[in-house]
Amino acid sequence: MNILAIETSCDETAIAILSVSGGKNPAFRLRANVVHSQIAIHAPYGGVFPALAKREHSRNIVPVLKEALAQGFGISKSKFLISKEFPTSKIKLLTSILEREPELLKQFLKEIPKIKKPRVDVIAVTHGPGLEPALWVGINFAKALALVWNVPVIPVNHMEGHLFSSFIRGKEFSISKIQFPMLALLVSGGHTELILIKKWGQYKKIGETQDDAAGEAFDKVARMLGLPYPGGPSISALAEIAQKDAERTQKNAEMRLPRPMINSKDFNFSFSGLKTAVLYLLRNLSKKHSSVLQNTRIVQSIAYEFQEAVVDVLVKKTLDAARKYKTRAILLGGGVAENERLRARLTEDVARALPNTTLLLPDKSTTTDNAAMIAIAGYFNSLSKKKRPKNIRAQGNLSL
Numbered sequence: 211m212n213i214l215a216i217e218t219s220c221d222e223t224a225i226a227i228l229s230v231s232g233g234k235n236p237a238f239r240l241r242a243n244v245v246h247s248q249i250a251i252h253a254p255y256g257g258v259f260p261a262l263a264k265r266e267h268s269r270n271i272v273p274v275l276k277e278a279l280a281q282g283f284g285i286s287k288s289k290f291l292i293s294k295e296f297p298t299s300k301i302k303l304l305t306s307i308l309e310r311e312p313e314l315l316k317q318f319l320k321e322i323p324k325i326k327k328p329r330v331d332v333i334a335v336t337h338g339p340g341l342e343p344a345l346w347v348g349i350n351f352a353k354a355l356a357l358v359w360n361v362p363v364i365p366v367n368h369m370e371g372h373l374f375s376s377f378i379r380g381k382e383f384s385i386s387k388i389q390f391p392m393l394a395l396l397v398s399g400g401h402t403e404l405i406l407i408k409k410w411g412q413y414k415k416i417g418e419t420q421d422d423a424a425g426e427a428f429d430k431v432a433r434m435l436g437l438p439y440p441g442g443p444s445i446s447a448l449a450e451i452a453q454k455d456a457e458r459t460q461k462n463a464e465m466r467l468p469r470p471m472i473n474s475k476d477f478n479f480s481f482s483g484l485k486t487a488v489l490y491l492l493r494n495l496s497k498k499h500s501s502v503l504q505n506t507r508i509v510q511s512i513a514y515e516f517q518e519a520v521v522d523v524l525v526k527k528t529l530d531a532a533r534k535y536k537t538r539a540i541l542l543g544g545g546v547a548e549n550e551r552l553r554a555r556l557t558e559d560v561a562r563a564l565p566n567t568t569l570l571l572p573d574k575s576t577t578t579d580n581a582a583m584i585a586i587a588g589y590f591n592s593l594s595k596k597k598r599p600k601n602i603r604a605q606g607n608l609s610l
């Protein structure tokens with residue numbers, strides 16, 4: 211079975227093509243995995259700007275599709291060329307599907323008729339959670355393609371996609387050896403969740419953030435420290451410099467930040483107080499030092515302390531949950547999974563405290579949003595006997 215997956219929930223326009231064989235113990239071959247990032251466009255705004263994201267997805271999704279088909283089926287772009295035109299009745303339908311994306315409609319009607327129908331059996335598309343205007347571009351594009359190619363569309367939960375990102379290893383991989391129950395720590399710009407996985411499709415959220423997501427806290431603290439967006443990589447780069455200087459980190463007592471909810475009995479998180487603590491810390495420091503933000507050593511030390519606080523809480527709660535639910539494996543997913551300190555601490559602590567538990571970390575290339583993970587989730591959804599919604603809609607706040 212060949213799945214073409216589309217992901218446009220935030221600031222990445224992504225399309226992947228995945229071949230799957232083997233039923234419930236599948237083997238995967240990732241034929242194409244194209245991600246077009248909008249980070250540079252949003253960076254001046256310090257965050258993702260939804261209307262801009264929608265415009266960029268509409269502009270880029272047809273070129274991303276052409277690239278994915280070229281990668282996936284080994285045909286050069288010129289080989290797509292077949293001169294066919296859509297009948298008027300189809301143009302009418304496509305026009306109504308893409309009426310809110312006029313620029314995309316124009317490109318669609320110009321480019322898609324030239325493309326020979328590829329060997330795609332099903333289209334998977336992210337329908338939430340995410341930015342609604344951005345999600346709609348992917349959904350409407352999926353519907354339009356499905357009409358032309360006469361294939362079904364499967365809606366996929368973006369967070370379910372992140373659950374699978376730890377399994378993507380190069381071009382060929384399988385996920386059969388890992389045993390249930392599993393625990394997933396999903397940490398991104400919009401979510402911080404602990405998910406208990408009884409089997410694929412059976413998820414229970416056992417903890418989540420009460421306020422800011424972990425990635426959001428990185429982004430907001432970075433802004434306070436005068437560092438560029440996205441904040442995660444900016445902060446962790448500086449924190450790494452401070453971390454190498456053990457003497458300095460020991461002397462940082464005055465910069466010690468709280469570990470919110472670390473000892474609460476539940477598996478919830480809270481990061482907004484930590485952000486406020488950084489604000490107060492900056493105020494106090496500026497009484498003693500002039501131009502704190504210009505002081506590289508101070509900024510590095512705050513970055514280090516902040517990262518330690520976030521990582522301490524994430525690791526402690528994850529291990530507590532794994533113990534309580536006796537999970538056989540721990541998965542990590544979401545943009546913050548790129549964080550080297552989080553990866554190192556999870557690796558150390560799981561090996562020491564839960565030596566019989568498998569820890570699976572995603573490759574750094576699959577932590578951020580991509581469509582390969584959506585394709586895997588789409589595959590498992592295709593096996594499910596649950597009825598699919600007839601009319602797929604964008605659901606910004608969809609839960610897992």
Ligand code: KG4
Binds near residue numbers: 426
């Ligand atoms: O999953 P993702 O690409 O998009 C969402 O669905 O939100 O996550 C993006 C988030 C941003 O908040 C970014 O600052 C954070 O992931 N991030 C990091 C790192 N790289 C990205 N946070 C901490 N350390 C990193 N190295």
Ligand code: ZN
Binds near residue numbers: 579
């Ligand atoms: Zn994401």
